[in-house]
Amino acid sequence: MVDKTIFPKCDQCGDVGCKLRSPGKFPRCPTNVSEHTLEEIKNRYQDEDINKIMQAGAETERGTIKMIDGVPTPIRPRISEIMAFARSMGWNKLGVAFCLATRDEAIRLIRVLEANDFEVHSIICRAFSITKGDLGIPDKNCLSSPLETVCNPVYQAELLNEAETDLNIVVGLCVGHDMLFNKYSKAYTTTLMVKDRMTANNPVGPLYSPFFKGILEKK
Structure with missing residues (x-):
């Protein structure tokens, strides 16, 4: 009987044995602390919709990596991967949910998608111009006043x-708003970029820079 109070801690594993088909060396490996069997897990992927996405994902990955001088080398960016994946799935009607702050990037993306013969529907976060006051957001949590417009992720999803x-593509939605969009979107959703106001939309940059140590260390 597996102790359900013990959860996997893959970050503490030293050899990533699962990549080499030899999992279980580490006590907190999912293989050791989960009641799910390998056969049960493999069977989940026999579902037609799930398997189709896994097949398309593998095809997309294979088309993105090319051996050059014996080195696996990426040959196309994420935008191209999304388009290749959509084609593999037979998807032509794409939605773009974007933030006002990343409007320029969204427009550039949409032009690329349309040039590649996709039908694109786009919804900006400020659609319908509802205000923070409309949602009962207090003065202290407003940048200027409760009269400022607020993001509308639920209806971004509903309109798409x-x-x-x-397929819907998220471009720069705020933390929290992206969650609501994903929750209410009926189509599968992928994220092209996330917003990080401090790092020019490079959210993992602080993990590699000593300049952010004081911000990120535990208070």
């Missing part, structure tokens, strides 16, 4: 649902 998009 009405358009019956095959």
